Amino acid sequence: MLIIPAENSVNWKRPPWVTLSLIMACLLVFLFYQGGDDQKLESALEQYIDSGLLKLEAPAYEDYLQREIRFEGDQQSVLDLQEFQQLREQDNKLWQAVTLLMDREYYQYLQDNTDIIWAPAERRHWVEARADIEGRWISQMSAFQLGLVPAELSLYTLISYQFLHGGWGHIIGNLLFLFLLGFTVERALGPGRFLVAYLVCGALSGLVFTAFSSGSQIPLVGASGSISGLMGMYVAIYGLQKIRFFYFLGVYFNYFRAPAIAMLPVWLGKEIYDYWFAGATGVAYMAHAGGLVAGAGLVWLLGKSWLQVKEEFYEPEPDEQDARFTSGYAQAMASLGRMEFDLARRQFEALREHYPERSILLEHLYQIAKLRPDLPAYRDLTTELLSDALTRRQPEQLVAVWQEYLSKGEAHHPLAAEDHNRVLFASLKNNDLKAAEKAFERMRTRAEPEMLYEACQLMVSEFDKLQMEPKARHYRQLLQGLN
Structure with missing residues (x-):
């Protein structure tokens, strides 16, 4: 399972660049570093069989497995013994050699018990021949060079x-x-x-x-x-x-x-x-x-x-976020269609908590608040919408929202001098002198002297550039009064 x-x-x-890099690293190691292992094993097997080690080690391997069965009770050794005996009966020298060469526990057993397994002449031959194969081929294979060998931990x-x-x-x-x-x-x-x-x-x-x-x-x-x-x-x-x-x-x-x-x-x-x-x-x-x-x-x-x-x-993935927004937005618009304004307001506010960057939600909340211009919420949302229009560099919308508020909400909850000042700056940049003068007049009664002085200087400079001397003179007189 x-x-x-x-x-x-x-x-x-x-x-996921790191994940992809790890995958690529494993593939490159397998293809280019480990790719030579098959040739090394083939050469080791050929030398192993040619040197007569197979005939020397095969009986010792059967004895080794029988000892494991007798003293350790290892059931896996029973299966290994049966399989190896079958290979010997079939005279399958290649797979016998693979088994004997790659069984590292058996190789360790041979090293520990060489003196009692073979006579001196056989022992000398085994030590020389096996050491040569191990040094030239087996130890050079990737698993023995960079693999984790518990007995030789590094x-x-x-x-x-x-x-x-x-x-x-x-x-x-x-x-x-x-x-x-x-x-x-x-x-x-x-x-x-x-x-x-x-x-x-x-x-x-x-x-x-x-x-x-x-x-x-x-x-x-x-x-x-x-x-x-x-x-x-x-x-x-x-x-x-x-x-x-x-x-x-x-x-x-x-x-x-x-x-x-x-x-x-x-x-x-x-x-x-x-x-x-x-x-x-x-x-x-x-x-x-x-x-x-x-x-x-x-x-x-x-x-x-x-x-x-x-x-x-x-956070949800972008596609999932879009799907959630679309669903919530549709529900809020449906509430507007049914003229359930309070419910729609709550739905748009909930959406805005999760998607504060979507300006359309602020615009809908502004339109709903406009239905009750006597409440402070209308002023607060107007201020937010002015800031949003300024951030998105939409001076026309900024002036339009400001003028609308002057006609509907200013009598109930006047805007701060800072809001009129933003409109003045945006109007001057957009060459809307009429709106700029109107914003300046709104500022005069409630702005701090420093803010009013700076605004007055801007008005003088702008009318001087346009060679509108009567207007420029008017604001110079105001500037002298401020001094």
Whole structure:
């Protein structure tokens, strides 16, 4: 059974560049760095068979498996023994050689027990021939150079193993999950913190794997632990919020909604169960479990500090925002059509809380407030609309709204001197001298001396430029009176 979160869609206007870069890095490493592994293995197998090591090691391998069965009770060794005996009966030298060369636990067993397995002459031949193959070919393969080997743990392999993969099926599966989970977590955390959290989850996953495979010579490769960390971060970010999950069971698939964090124990339990009961599948279940715990733990421990989710992550995508706005706007307009003005006002106000940048909502609220010019709301919305028109550089609308207010609302709640001053400036820029003079007259009774002095200077300067001496003289006299 497969369960993955599917709450979000990719916003290609803001691509997940770090996620895409990680995918590209894994592909490049697989194609150009790991691409030579097949040739190295082929050369190792050829030299192994030609040197006579297969004839020397095959009986020892059967003894090794029988010891594992007898002393350790390892049921997987029973299956391995049956399979290897079948290969010997079929005289399939190639796959016998693959089995013996790539079983690193067996190689360690041979190194530890060389003195009691073979006679001196055979022992010398094995040491020389095997060491040459190991040095020339096996140790040069990517998994042994940069993979995470629990018995030889190093800091750099805690990072490097995350970019190696064991085959096309392995890398395609991992990169698909990396994309499906990565673009959401990257949007939540931001590119830099996402990259660091991804690598830290992979490193912690590797440490958990090492703890449960202490002394093992088998290298761990793949981004599965890091991706499990993304799964842990994903559900921890959403917490108790219900989100959508995709599940696949046999040939049946569908979606369901559940609290995000409820999936963490399900995933964790599955990995632990498979670790104990699934047998030797080659899957690093405890690395997955470690990644899940690491991802969720990082968000819980650092979610209010360094790993804090960006506020805009919880905002709907632009398309969804547009759809919500359109629906709410239609409802408010329908209320206007039914002349339910109070309801329409509340609906437009609610929309404006979520979409403050949409000027049309302010205009509708202004028109509704205009129905009651005796109330302060009309003056307040007029002031906002004046500021909005000035910001959007629409002097004609600014003057029109101002003049309308003078005729309807000024008698009830006069505008402030600052509002008349804005109209004066905008009118002068738009060469509307009549409106500018009218605004100046409104200012004279309530403006501070400094504001009035500056406005008067502007009027003098403007009429001087237009060579309208009588008007200029009038404002010079006013200016002298202010002095």
